[in-house]
Amino acid sequence: MANTSQSLRRAALLVSAVAVLGLTTACGGGSGTVSSPQTQSGTAAPAGGDASADGSGTPVTSSSGSDTATGSNSTPTSSGSSPSTSSGSGVASGSRCHTSELTATVGGNDPGAGQENFPIVLTNSSGRTCTVRGYPGAAFVNASGTQLGPNPVRETGSTATTVTLKPGQSAWAGLTFSNPEISGAKTATPTTLVVTPPDEKDPLKVKWTAGAVPVSGNSSSVRLTVFSAGTGA
Numbered sequence: 435m436a437n438t439s440q441s442l443r444r445a446a447l448l449v450s451a452v453a454v455l456g457l458t459t460a461c462g463g464g465s466g467t468v469s470s471p472q473t474q475s476g477t478a479a480p481a482g483g484d485a486s487a488d489g490s491g492t493p494v495t496s497s498s499g500s501d502t503a504t505g506s507n508s509t510p511t512s513s514g515s516s517p518s519t520s521s522g523s524g525v526a527s528g529s530r531c532h533t534s535e536l537t538a539t540v541g542g543n544d545p546g547a548g549q550e551n552f553p554i555v556l557t558n559s560s561g562r563t564c565t566v567r568g569y570p571g572a573a574f575v576n577a578s579g580t581q582l583g584p585n586p587v588r589e590t591g592s593t594a595t596t597v598t599l600k601p602g603q604s605a606w607a608g609l610t611f612s613n614p615e616i617s618g619a620k621t622a623t624p625t626t627l628v629v630t631p632p633d634e635k636d637p638l639k640v641k642w643t644a645g646a647v648p649v650s651g652n653s654s655s656v657r658l659t660v661f662s663a664g665t666g667a
Contacts, residue, residue: 528563530633531599535560538629538638541606541666548616552644553606553666554629554658558599566661567596570607571630571637574622574647574656582622583649586656594660606666608659614646617653621646632661 541553554570574582586609597605614621623646630637648654 528565528598531556531558531560531564531566531631533631533634533636533638535562535564536631536638538640540609540627540640540642540644543644545613548613549610550613550644552609554609554627554640555604555606555665556599556629556631556638556661557604558601561601563598563600565596565598566605566632568594568632569658569660570632571628572609572656572658573628574624574642574649575626575628576622577625582624583647583654583656586658589657589659592660595662597661597663603663604665605661605663607661608666609656610659611648611656612653614648617648617651619648619651619654622649623647 535558536556537559539555539557541555544551544553554572556566556570558564569588572586576582589608589610599605609627612619624642627640627642628637629640647656
C-alpha cells in the first residue's frame, strides 16, 4: 500500500513538471522559433538611398524632361544647326522676308485694254526660307531722287495671301497704269522705281527703263496689287 502511494505521488510530480515546462516555453523562452518580419507597403527610396534611381542602378528619367532626341529641348545633332534658324543669321526660318534678304526687279510690260502692266518681282536672295504678304510700297523718282507723281494706290478686291519663298524663289505684285496717250494724263520719265517690301521700311531701287509714266491729270493713278507666287511672266 505504501509502495502504491509513493508511485502516485511521483506521477503527480512528473505531470506538474511537464505543465510548468510547457508554460515557460509559451511565455517566450529563448528556445522558441522566431517568425519572419512582415513586409510593409510604402514609398521608401531604394536601398541605395537615391530617390531618382529605380533600384537597378539606372537613374529614372523625369516625365517632364526632354533629353531624348524627340524632346522640344533636344540637343542639336552634329550635322548642323537647329532647323528653325538659318546658319549664322539668328532669324527664324519662315518669318517675314527683310529688305536685306531680297532683290527687286521689274518684269516686261504686258499691255492690254489701254493698260500698262508690269510685275514687280522680289526674289529671296538669302540662305533661309521667308515670307511676303500683302502690297509693296512703290514710287517713281527722277535722277535727283525727287518723287514723280502721287503715291500709287492699292487695287481693291484682291485677297492677300502669305507667299513662302525658299532661297532663290520669287513673288510678284502688279504695277498698272493707264496708257498716257489714251488717258491724256501728263507724264514724266523716271530713272528709278523705289520698291519697299511689305511691312519693311528700307526700300530697294530698280532702274526704270520703260519710258514715261503718268504723274498728274485725269487717270494718272498708278495701282498696285498684292503679292503672288512666281515672277508674273
